[in-house]
Amino acid sequence: GAVVSQHPSWVICKSGTSVKIECRSLDFQATTMFWYRQFPKQSLMLMATSNEGSKATYEQGVEKDKFLINHASLTLSTLTVTSAHPEDSSFYICSARGDRGVSPLHFGNGTRLTVT
Amino acid sequence: GENVEQHPSTLSVQEGDSAVIKCTYSDSASNYFPWYKQELGKGPQLIIDIRSNVGEKKDQRIAVTLNKTAKHFSLHITETQPEDSAVYFCAASISNNDMRFGAGTRLTVKP
Numbered sequence: 001g002a003v004v005s006q007h008p009s010w011v012i013c014k015s016g017t018s019v020k021i022e023c024r025s026l027d028f029q030a031t032t033m034f035w036y037r038q039f040p041k042q043s044l045m046l047m048a049t050s051n052e053g054s055k056a057t058y059e060q061g062v063e064k065d066k067f068l069i070n071h072a073s074l075t076l077s078t079l080t081v082t083s084a085h086p087e088d089s090s091f092y093i094c095s096a097r098g099d100r101g102v103s104p105l106h107f108g109n110g111t112r113l114t115v116t
Numbered sequence: 117g118e119n120v121e122q123h124p125s126t127l128s129v130q131e132g133d134s135a136v137i138k139c140t141y142s143d144s145a146s147n148y149f150p151w152y153k154q155e156l157g158k159g160p161q162l163i164i165d166i167r168s169n170v171g172e173k174k175d176q177r178i179a180v181t182l183n184k185t186a187k188h189f190s191l192h193i194t195e196t197q198p199e200d201s202a203v204y205f206c207a208a209s210i211s212n213n214d215m216r217f218g219a220g221t222r223l224t225v226k227p
Contacts, residue, residue: 006159034215043205043219044160093159104150105207105215107159 002028004096006108013084014116020080021111023094029074030096034105035067038091050077084115118143120208122218130226135196137221139206140188146208149189151180154203154220163204164191196225 003026013019023033031052036044048069049057056069066088068080077096081088093110119142129135141149147168152160166173166180166189173180177196182189189208193200203222209215 004159041220041222043217046215095159104162104165106162107152109159110157112157 002096002098002104002106004094004106004108006094006111008111009109010112010114012114012116015085016083018080018082019084019113020078021092021094021113023077023079023096023108025075025096025098025106028096028098030077030098031074033071033077033094033096035069035077035079036093036095038093038110040091044093047079052077081113084113086115089113089115118146118208118210118214118216120206120216120218122206122221124221125219126222126224128224128226129196131196131198133196135193135200135223135225137191137204137206137223138188139190139208139218140186141208141216142187143208143210144184144187145210148209148215149180149182150207150215151178151191152205152207152217154205156202160205193223196223198225198227201225 005024007022033050035047038044047062050069050071052071058064071077091110095105095107097105122139150165153163154160164178166182177194179192203220205220206218207215
């Protein structure tokens with residue numbers, strides 16, 4: 001089955017530093033990947049849609065300069081949280097779907113970010 | 117845009133009983149409805165999905181029903197087991213684009 005690998009699974013960083021999270025589709029090509037943020041006991045909040053070879057599309061209220069997205073290949077998208085602050089601490093999840101037909105959305109296992 | 121509502125927010129059942137989670141959606145153009153199971157500290161995993169040209173789909177102990185007229189769909193889990201305990205999310209989308217998720221249901225199966 002389709003596998004989406006997300007790395008790291010958890011990270012602790014100091015305020016003001018930047019953190020990069022990787023999302024890879026391991027056995028399929030994904031022109032489009034999605035990044036979500038999830039607060040404790042809440043649903044997934046779509047942050048942005050990552051498009052291979054073009055700029056990401058951000059949801060309203062999400063700062064594109066703070067959450068940098070790069071989708072340089074058909075199997076890799078990265079989310080960089082720049083100048084992280086404690087309020088950026090959260091669970092970040094990526095997802096991807098295959099490019100053929102109407103494919104299901106597959107999720108990575110998430111990254112727990114803690115900013116101290 | 118699409119709005120998905122999910123009920124109940126928490127559900128506790130005894131092992132062996134059935135569990136039903138219900139969702140409604142607002143956009144009649146939505147045609148793809150997946151269900152995801154999320155265990156603690158992990159990403160959501162697709163457990164079953166249904167498209168609008170089908171009214172019901174079953175996979176072992178899991179079934180999903182769709183009522184397009186009423187714009188609601190439900191997840192049914194029979195013979196529940198403790199390992200079914202997790203948070204379940206429904207979602208709706210138009211041809212797998214712009215997927216919107218329900219708020220989630222925390223299912224607890226008591227042994």
